[in-house]
Amino acid sequence: MRAEDAARKDKLIAERFLSSTEYASARTIFLYLSTPREAGTRLILERALSDGKQVFLPRVHGEEMLLVPYAAGDPLTVGAFGISEPTGEPSREVPDLAVIPLLAFDRTRARLGKGKGYYDRFLALYTGRSVAIAYAEQETECVPTDPFDRRPDVILTDRERIV
Numbered sequence: 001m002r003a004e005d006a007a008r009k010d011k012l013i014a015e016r017f018l019s020s021t022e023y024a025s026a027r028t029i030f031l032y033l034s035t036p037r038e039a040g041t042r043l044i045l046e047r048a049l050s051d052g053k054q055v056f057l058p059r060v061h062g063e064e065m066l067l068v069p070y071a072a073g074d075p076l077t078v079g080a081f082g083i084s085e086p087t088g089e090p091s092r093e094v095p096d097l098a099v100i101p102l103l104a105f106d107r108t109r110a111r112l113g114k115g116k117g118y119y120d121r122f123l124a125l126y127t128g129r130s131v132a133i134a135y136a137e138q139e140t141e142c143v144p145t146d147p148f149d150r151r152p153d154v155i156l157t158d159r160e161r162i163v
Helices: 003-018 021-025 042-050 118-125
Strands: 028-030 054-061 064-070 076-078 084-086 097-100 129-134 154-157
Touching: 003 021, 003 042, 003 129, 003 154, 021 097, 042 054, 054 084, 064 084, 064 118, 097 118
Parallel strands: 028 054, 028 097, 097 129, 129 154
Antiparallel strands: 054 064, 076 084
């Protein structure tokens, strides 16, 4: 996808997300830092921080994904998979809303991640609402699933809301 197309779609996704009831009711948000293969989160991160939401970002530690509080300007470092991660102390707080990445999805909200299971393990224990964001063209007919795979509550794309 061309950079201009991705930027336009990221803006549409951010607008849909930021106008959602899930965002409006959340005081605390767990958000990932996007890679080029994922729907962009920069606009969502900036707005959440400016709206005074407490934001948590993931940091991988072995097989565990830690949630680290993040504020604008906090230092980031390159993590185990080449993804930027926060350097602060992890928190045990359970965020109200989790934004989940994906590489592909289907109409049943099954999602294909990067295959390491970090988000599936997180969602298995998570009690809040979860929203995956994606480009509409990431939809596929059927995502194969395993018993340990977890679906987000909602998928928001540049074109629609899937529940």
